[in-house]
Amino acid sequence: MIDIKSLTLPELQEEMEKIGEKKFRAGQIYEWMHVKLVDSFDEMTNLSKSLREKLAETCEYTCLENVQTLVSELDGTRKYLFRLSDGYVVESVLMRYQHGNSVCISTQVGCRMGCRFCASTIGGKARDLTAGEMLDQIYRIQKDIGERVSNLVMMGTGEPLDNYDNAVKFIRMLSDEHGLNISQRNITLSTCGIVPRMRQLADEGFQITLALSLHAPNQEKRKALLPIAGKYEIHEAVDACRYYYEKTGRRITFEYSLVGGQNDSKEDAKQLYELIHGINCHVNLIPVNPVKERSYVQSERKVIVEFKNKLENCGINVTIRREMGRDIGGACGQLRKSYMDKEKKE
Numbered sequence: 355m356i357d358i359k360s361l362t363l364p365e366l367q368e369e370m371e372k373i374g375e376k377k378f379r380a381g382q383i384y385e386w387m388h389v390k391l392v393d394s395f396d397e398m399t400n401l402s403k404s405l406r407e408k409l410a411e412t413c414e415y416t417c418l419e420n421v422q423t424l425v426s427e428l429d430g431t432r433k434y435l436f437r438l439s440d441g442y443v444v445e446s447v448l449m450r451y452q453h454g455n456s457v458c459i460s461t462q463v464g465c466r467m468g469c470r471f472c473a474s475t476i477g478g479k480a481r482d483l484t485a486g487e488m489l490d491q492i493y494r495i496q497k498d499i500g501e502r503v504s505n506l507v508m509m510g511t512g513e514p515l516d517n518y519d520n521a522v523k524f525i526r527m528l529s530d531e532h533g534l535n536i537s538q539r540n541i542t543l544s545t546c547g548i549v550p551r552m553r554q555l556a557d558e559g560f561q562i563t564l565a566l567s568l569h570a571p572n573q574e575k576r577k578a579l580l581p582i583a584g585k586y587e588i589h590e591a592v593d594a595c596r597y598y599y600e601k602t603g604r605r606i607t608f609e610y611s612l613v614g615g616q617n618d619s620k621e622d623a624k625q626l627y628e629l630i631h632g633i634n635c636h637v638n639l640i641p642v643n644p645v646k647e648r649s650y651v652q653s654e655r656k657v658i659v660e661f662k663n664k665l666e667n668c669g670i671n672v673t674i675r676r677e678m679g680r681d682i683g684g685a686c687g688q689l690r691k692s693y694m695d696k697e698k699k700e
């Protein structure tokens with residue numbers, strides 16, 4: 355079966371020619387899938403019935419099933435749980451900001467990176483998501499709210515650079531003028547630091563923002579939180595960010611989850627400054643979200659503010675991530691995890 359929603363327009367044109375259809379049909383089908391966001395071939399009313407039947411026989415049409423939606427009464431944040439055609443579930447989040455609607459998508463079913471404070475990695479990785487499955491998370495959400503999605507972060511479950519080809523294809527299709535046409539400047543890819551892939555991404559010619567999950571000011575502390583640091587050392591990851599900036603001119607984001615008593619001291623802030631100063635960057639401080647399977651605790655508010663001030667006084671751009679959807683809470687991957695735990699019991 356052809357995974358039709360994961361085909362770029364040129365690939366779809368080629369497929370159409372292969373089955374003896376006119377090339378312009380590809381443009382029509384692409385628009386139905388990626389602009390009009392229809393749920394099936396049946397809705398593609400400017401195609402003949404026979405072509406729709408032929409497509410249904412030869413193609414798989416990715417269409418995620420919405421199994422649960424949690425809506426925050428505080429700020430309108432929506433958490434979605436979607437079921438894939440093979441029964442796995444993934445979660446996505448919609449955040450509403452002044453500047454528009456931002457969606458956070460998953461890139462894999464589970465994750466194999468093993469970051470210590472993250473709930474998404476607890477059961478390991480089941481499989482990669484296809485480009486179509488990444489796109490459809492946004493399509494479902496846009497249809498659900500009836501408003502345009504303008505920003506996209508690849509910060510849900512999974513490591514996007516561990517699913518490189520699909521992730522890159524997804525970015526191309528999402529920012530394609532024939533699709534939703536989301537500006538690359540409004541797309542952020544977050545990685546735990548797979549250095550060769552970060553460098554490869556720098557060479558793709560994209561204008562997206564690269565975010566590195568740094569979370570520690572030195573190799574020793576980083577390795578204790580992120581096993582990937584055992585493979586790619588902290589300085590290599592930061593150098594790859596420098597390279598990304600050189601190639602793209604895009605300011606780097608460093609994500610830094612503050613874990614009480616582990617990486618939040620004044621000395622940590624000083625070392626962090628020494629590590630990243632001189633890079634055109636922005637530091638996003640995230641009070642660690644407690645995960646019930648783990649013992650990490652949030653830093654005290656006072657400590658977080660001191661950490662921020664210390665960096666700011668050295669001239670670093672810093673923000674403390676605003677917590678969204680507190681009432682529908684749970685850290686990354688917890689909605690999916692609680693759903694799976696419940697299913698197991700039943």
Ligand code: SAH
Pocket residue numbers: 469471472473508509510511512513514544545546547566567568609611640641642643644645685686
């Ligand atoms: N695999 C990618 C993207 C997914 S995670 C990456 O590692 O960047 C998105 C961000 O949330 C990462 O910075 C991750 O380290 C962070 N994160 C995961 N669990 C968290 C938790 N419980 N509290 C705070 N931040 C967390």
